[in-house]
Amino acid sequence: MTLLDSADVFFGITRDGHVFATLGADWKFGGMLLERAGFSAHQQHGRPVYLLPEQTVGEQAQNRVIDAFHMLSFHTHSLAVLTNPVSTTHPDLCIEVEGDNITAIAGTDEVKQSLSVFGFSPKSLDGQTVYVLPPDLPMASKASAIVMAETSTYASGQSVHVDLGIPTRADIGKPPPPPSPAMPPASATQQPRNRRAR
Numbered sequence: 656m657t658l659l660d661s662a663d664v665f666f667g668i669t670r671d672g673h674v675f676a677t678l679g680a681d682w683k684f685g686g687m688l689l690e691r692a693g694f695s696a697h698q699q700h701g702r703p704v705y706l707l708p709e710q711t712v713g714e715q716a717q718n719r720v721i722d723a724f725h726m727l728s729f730h731t732h733s734l735a736v737l738t739n740p741v742s743t744t745h746p747d748l749c750i751e752v753e754g755d756n757i758t759a760i761a762g763t764d765e766v767k768q769s770l771s772v773f774g775f776s777p778k779s780l781d782g783q784t785v786y787v788l789p790p791d792l793p794m795a796s797k798a799s800a801i802v803m804a805e806t807s808t809y810a811s812g813q814s815v816h817v818d819l820g821i822p823t824r825a826d827i828g829k830p831p832p833p834p835s836p837a838m839p840p841a842s843a844t845q846q847p848r849n850r851r852a853r
Contacts, residue, residue: 658752658819661798663733664689666720668817673824674716674738676705676723685727692723704827735798737805737817747813750801752820757797759786759804762813769807773800 659665659677664685666676676694678685686696686703694705707716720738727734747762748770759775760783761767767777767786774796775786788797801817808815821827 657754658794658798661795662735663731664723664727664735665798666724666734666736666738667819667821668738669821669824669827670818671823672712672716673709674707674711674720675821675824675827678703678705679733684730688726688730689723692726693719694723699827706824706827709824735802737801737819746816748804748808748815749818750804750816751818752801755790755794755797757788757801761786765811766808766813769811770804773804773807775800775804 659667660679663679663682664676665679666674668674676689678689686705689705690696693711694707697704697706707719711719717738720736724734724736745762748766749760749762751758751760758780759770761770770786771777774792775788777784778787779785788800792800805815805817
């Protein structure tokens with residue numbers, strides 16, 4: 656299971672601000688409701704992906720998502736919504752999704768406390784404290800933790816950015832790139848490289 660399959664309906668956003676939706680099950684009625692809200696169905700790699708028109712971005716896209724959410728919520732409570740088209744240079748909470756790995760960076764103490772409440776644990780990475788979800792947590796539970804952390808941060812008046820790892824709408828449905836091959840160990844004469852923290 657992937658994050659996009661963790662709910663009956665998953666709303667996400669690409670890095671360039673385009674909203675999409677996926678259905679976690681073969682639910683034709685859900686697709687009909689999405690189309691009624693202005694989404695159109697596309698087939699990518701054997702699965703339906705629903706997209707808003709390319710020019711529908713920002714507040715207009717958010718309104719379409721709200722309309723679709725209200726219609727769908729009468730038929731299922733399994734909805735995940737991660738669509739914030741407002742880009743922030745230095746968000747108070749930044750969540751990055753890479754396959755099964757969910758990493759969060761908190762900019763305030765309030766966000767750090769919130770992440771701990773929703774199951775994230777602090778971990779040192781490249782000299783920086785990041786927050787991660789347990790790797791063996793079911794994907795549906797990971798999606799729920801992300802949604803709750805995002806909602807809590809918004810409710811406290813702080814900014815959030817969730818990176819689902821999809822650069823553009825053209826990349827929706829593409830398989831993730833293969834992992835980089837392991838680098839050979841550095842020889843004793845080589846100087847270690849400084850890795851830039853994300």
